[in-house]
Amino acid sequence: MLDITDGLRAWCAAQRDFALATVVAVSGSAPRGPGASLAVDDRGTALGSLSGGCVESAVHELCLDAIASGKGGVHRFGYSDEDAFAVGLTCGGVLDVLVTPVRRHDPVRPVIGSVLDAAAGGRRVALARVVSGPEPQLGRALAVHADGAHEGGLGGGAALDRAAAAQARALLLAGRTGTAELGTAGGLCGEPLTLLVESAAEPPRLIVYGAIDFAAALTRIGAFLGHRVTVCDARPVFATPARFPDAHEVVVDWPHRHLAAEWDAGRLDARTAVCVLTHDAKFDVPLLELALRLPLAYVGAMGSRRTHAERDRRLRDEGVPQAALDRLRSPIGLDLGGGTPEETALAIAAELTAVRYGGSVLPLTGTRGPVHRTRTKVP
Structure with missing residues (x-):
């Protein structure tokens, strides 16, 4: 339901009756997980989506019935081998959908x-x-x-x-x-x-250290994916809002000092991703020494394999244990073959997403099993 907040608030303000259909359970392959919602008002207007089109028409009718009768319930939709044109999921999954009337006096x-x-x-x-x-x-x-x-x-x-x-x-x-x-x-x-x-x-945090052109591209794709994006660099001439219009905030500070302050203030959690794009030892080493000791979701660092080897040696000299070093994604990103700032940002975002959801990073063409993973949503 929370994916269509703005539209539902408008309906409530206008005193519109509506019904809410929400995915409550998924098995097998299905396009969307629990929490995905479709709402229908008393005029038949629809908001949101449950399955990318497979069951929407049937659920639309159920919502109109719920508005008229005041009664909801849980309905199951799955694929029918006997009738390929039956209402259901052509991808082979099963959705349980709760339909709830939300009328003015309910x-x-x-x-x-x-x-x-x-x-x-x-x-x-x-x-x-x-x-x-x-x-x-x-x-x-x-x-x-x-x-x-x-x-x-x-x-x-x-x-x-x-x-x-x-x-x-x-x-x-x-x-x-x-x-x-x-x-x-x-x-x-x-x-x-x-x-x-x-x-x-709150949206998950993405903190990009290093105000370079690759950071600008990563900031754009990070914001597009729903992260709250911070860009931080110790050099005020580069760390400016004008260079990073898609960032939620641009900070001028030494990276390790900024990360420590954010952690001490309780603004980071296990969903936070840190991308170190400075590839300069005086910034990287103290920053990574701290980041790898914190329970963050993702820590990646840009640089060549030679840069990574030298950085790894310096971190070991600082006493960073092997278990922490094993968490470092460096060189950062997946091997997609591209090299422009935008292509590099895509490679980093792809790796970040795979780590977040446990993806195999293999082409779907060569894998078996459901295309859509059943997962617990992490906002």
């Missing part, structure tokens, strides 16, 4: 409105919805904030809401969208209940 409406407003304002928030359990509770929702405060209710009492809020907050603080299991009495007691928790967290 109890879920203010909960969803609160989540949308918080997400639009850049505040951490999670939406927990019942996707499996007693029928009267299906689609019931809870808005959960980073401090543990919550709004709404799952229809099972205060103990259930507290237990659900605790599980949703854990996913929120990890920046994850996923499912949580508990019982209708809270904890593991009562009838089993499954929640889909959608987390709205």
Whole structure:
């Protein structure tokens, strides 16, 4: 749902009735994962996508029915070998889709409105919805904030809401969208209940050290991929906003000092990627010595193999252990064969994406298994 926040907020402001269809589970190959949503208003207007077109028409009708009847539910869509033209996923996967009416007087409406407003304002928030359990509770929702405060209710009492809020907050603080299991009495007691928790967290950080032309290209593609991009260089003549218009911030500072300050301030996490493009030992060595000791998602450094060998020797001399050195992606990027700043930026972004999702980096033509991986979303 959080991928169509702006459109849904506009509908809420206009007092439009709508229904929300959200992917709650995926098996096999499917284009999009849990949390992907399609919304349809009372005029038939649609926002978002569930499958890239495979099941949208059928789900559109289900949404209109939910608006008219006030009743939702979970629907399964898969491929039919007997009838290739049946509604389903031609890629062979299976989608479970929760359809929820969100009309002006439905109890879920203010909960969803609160989540949308918080997400639009850049505040951490999670939406927990019942996707499996007693029928009267299906689609019931809870808005959960980073401090543990919550709004709404799952229809099972205060103990259930507290237990659900605790599980949703854990996913929120990890920046994850996923499912949580508990019982209708809270904890593991009562009838089993499954929640889909959608987390709205700050975008992952991409910090580019070295204000060079390759950095400008990497900044563009990093912002396009949804990162919050920082460019940092100790040389004020190069580190200017005019040279990096796609960066969210441009900082003039020594790289290792900047990274230390960001870590101490709590602005980095396990999703943060650091790309070192300076290939100058006086900048690289103290920066990498620190970066490789921090629990970051990705640390890469530009340079030739000769540069890498010399940098590796210097880092060993500084006492960086082998386990930390093994985390360094250097020379940075995948071997795509290109050499321009844009092609190099693409190679770096491809490696970063593969590391993030555990991709094989092999051509899909020569691999087997699902094309679309089932994964827990990391915003």
